[in-house]
Amino acid sequence: MLAHTKEGQIAAVHILAIDLAKRSFQVCATDRGGAVLFNWVLSRARLQQFLNEQPPCVVAMEACATSHFWGRLAQS
Numbered sequence: 084m085l086a087h088t089k090e091g092q093i094a095a096v097h098i099l100a101i102d103l104a105k106r107s108f109q110v111c112a113t114d115r116g117g118a119v120l121f122n123w124v125l126s127r128a129r130l131q132q133f134l135n136e137q138p139p140c141v142v143a144m145e146a147c148a149t150s151h152f153w154g155r156l157a158q159s
Contacts, residue, residue, distance in 0.1 A: 096120060099137070101130070101144040103153060131156060 095114065102109035108130045112120040125133060134142075134157050142157040144150050 096137070096140050098141045098143060099157075101142065101153065103144055103147055103149055135159075 096112040097115045098113045100111045100113075106127065108125050108127070109122070110125055110130065110133070111122045114120055130153075134153075137157075142154070144153060
């Protein structure tokens with residue numbers, strides 16, 4: 084996914100950090116330089132749709148009971 088930086092430039096997402104929860108998920112994306120591109124709260128359905136649309140990148144999340152499900156979804 085391409086996102087606009089604060090300076091108005093377009094940058095590609097390099098790392099997606101996802102905080103897993105039951106109903107809403109915090110998703111933070113950074114570029115290769117570590118600058119935050121966006122920090123969103125997504126629903127379960129929206130996160131699944133977002134991961135399906137996301138070009139390949141590094142996805143980081145905590146280890147918990149549902150992380151295997153979300154990890155497999157992110158890999159596909």
